Amino acid sequence: MASPSMPTTIGHLINGESDYSADSLVEVYNPATGEQSAELCFADSDTVERAIASAKSAYPQWRDTPPAKRAQVMYRFKQLLEAHSDELCQLITQEHGKVLSDAQGELVRGIENVEFACGIPQLLKGEHSKNVGPAIDSWSEFQPLGVVVGITPFNFPAMVPLWMWPSAVMCGNCFILKPSERDPSSVLRIVELAHQAGLPNGVLNVVHGGQAVVEQLIDAPDVQAVSFVGSTAIAKAIYQRASEQGKRCQALGGAKNHAVVMPDADIAGAANALMGAAFGSCGQRCMAISVAVAVGDDTADALIAALTPQVKALKIGEGRVAGCEMGPLITQQAKQRVAAYLQAGADDGAELVVDGRERSVPGFEQGYFIGGSLVDRVSPSMSIYQDEIFGPVLVVVRVESLHQAVDLINQHHYGNGCCLFTRDGEAARCFADQVQIGMVGINVPLPVPVSYHSFGGWKSSLFGDLSAYGPDSVRFYTRRKTITQRWPSSGIIDKTQFAFPSTDA
Structure with missing residues (x-):
């Protein structure tokens, strides 16, 4: 990593050659340390024209x-x-x-x-x-x-x-x-x-x-x-x-991806899957699961009990350190944004089961770190549910039936991805058929299509x-x-035709 006092200059690549033309220089940071690592050339109009x-x-x-x-x-x-x-x-x-x-x-x-x-x-x-x-x-x-x-x-x-x-x-x-x-x-x-x-x-x-x-x-x-x-x-x-x-x-x-957990689901397995899906890459994925929809209070209580110790135990640190499970957010502004949503959720009456704002990483006090957060008893009217937070926050919404869960998802303005945890094939088939989402997983928390399928959501x-x-x-x-073609040959076109062409002529 370059010294903050002598940052590397990063240029464009045009016609196979580096180009350092710049309308301005923008700082690039290492988010784990908060230190500048490079300066980036922002193109002027002439540079863009050269690329074109x-x-x-x-x-x-x-x-x-x-x-x-x-x-x-x-x-x-x-x-x-x-x-x-x-x-x-x-x-x-x-x-x-x-x-x-x-x-x-x-x-x-x-x-x-x-x-x-x-x-x-x-x-x-x-x-x-x-x-x-x-x-x-x-x-x-x-x-x-x-x-x-x-x-x-x-x-x-x-x-x-x-x-x-x-x-x-x-x-x-x-x-x-x-x-x-x-x-x-x-x-x-x-x-x-x-x-x-x-x-x-x-x-x-x-x-x-x-x-x-x-x-x-x-x-x-x-x-x-x-x-x-x-x-x-x-x-x-x-x-x-x-x-x-x-x-x-x-x-x-953007996205607000839901994971529906049915009463018959393997709760321990669902919790393990949700940990990676919600907190991997610090939640900065358009396919991250940010909402767990628990069908029934018993299911919600069991899911919260399984998730809480794992969220608290997340190993957070600089990404190159062996054993780390979650690194920092991309910027200080992103960290502040996540913290603001957590506060808004608390103010709206949600229960902060695990509050990531309390976590810090020794030796990286200037980095953009925040802990994983688990928020229970969230209602659809709350901003913490409606908005894409793009951070390590998993909210839990409680519903009484699969039908209510599907309605909840379908009413949201995003339609990127979702998943269902169940052992019931009939429920899985119904869910996959009725949910208005572009990418659906059944016991698969991140249903990102492989390269020979295509990736895309619905709605917004x-x-x-x-x-x-x-x-x-x-x-x-x-x-x-x-392209439609005919090579002239004797007798094929023997008179002028005014009728719209068809297979008969």
Whole structure:
């Protein structure tokens, strides 16, 4: 880690080269120590234009590169990711704060998406029909869009970019990535490895910045599509801005994920599952379980009894320390926000069974640490239930039946993920069928789809028609073109036709 007095300068990567042009410099911190570790160049308008021009220039040749050759580059890239995994995980932990095991899990999930991208040539095959009319053949092709943009969040600095650009470039597009300013180092190192694998200059570019950079990228005439993961308010704004200009957009927003615990559930097993789902990565996951819905007071009491000692015993510390289970939040402001929600919950009448504000980490007093919190007797009207806290807070809501639990979930404005703990197959089938959520788990607390499925919620958790990665990514990053042809031959067209064409003519 660099000395706070001599921070490392992190620049952009444009046309395969580092670029340190800056409208301003923004500080990057190690959240475990609260110390500055780097300064980040925020792009000025000319820098953004250079990135767009680089991608536009590289596009014609990359578009015409055979998909099999693109796949060879992607496979070499996958091998480099695996060879440099320890280095990348160290960078993730130093800037994000998550424990090393969590960083490793993130990177593995990202690599799985690269593996999927290696097989995209199979999904680019079109459809062909012979003799749809007299001597007429018809077929479809999936053609790339051109220059596309990805805007990614701090909570998964490696994985979420790997959701986007490998599929986009495998489809023949050129990509501009705008990563989070909180933890940019692992992103840049990954892009360097992509170039080392043989990705041509200009196919993948990185620019840093805030709202002005994002808006310039969206508004650029040469940008054809935008992918975004972040908060709901920003997701909605980006989707509206891009859509108003006729651009394709997928914008993934926030979540308030529920776990329903039935009376017949294995309470000890459910509690263990909820610990990782609620407090892993300090709760800074869009798929984190933040609400436990207990069916019946007996179930709630048993669940609280099982969770309380585990929440109190969470091993909190610097992410590279062996045995740590939870690191810090990303910023001091995030810590203050979580604390404010806990206070609001207490003021509204909820019971703070475990109050994470009381925890500290010796030797890291300036870090952004907060303990895990368990809050019982929460009602749907409370802000601690309604809002996405994005921190290590698990609230418990008590209901009397599975029907009430499903209604509770369906009435919430978020619709990202949920799960049910039960031994009853009929209850599980009913839940999976009736709950209005995009990703559902049965005795699986984090139902994150594998790379060859697609990731996406409903309601205010996703703006756009296509989900992230998997098969949907190929459809998002390509356009279908249907071609119908007939080669003139004697006797086929012997008179002028005014009727609408059909299979008879």
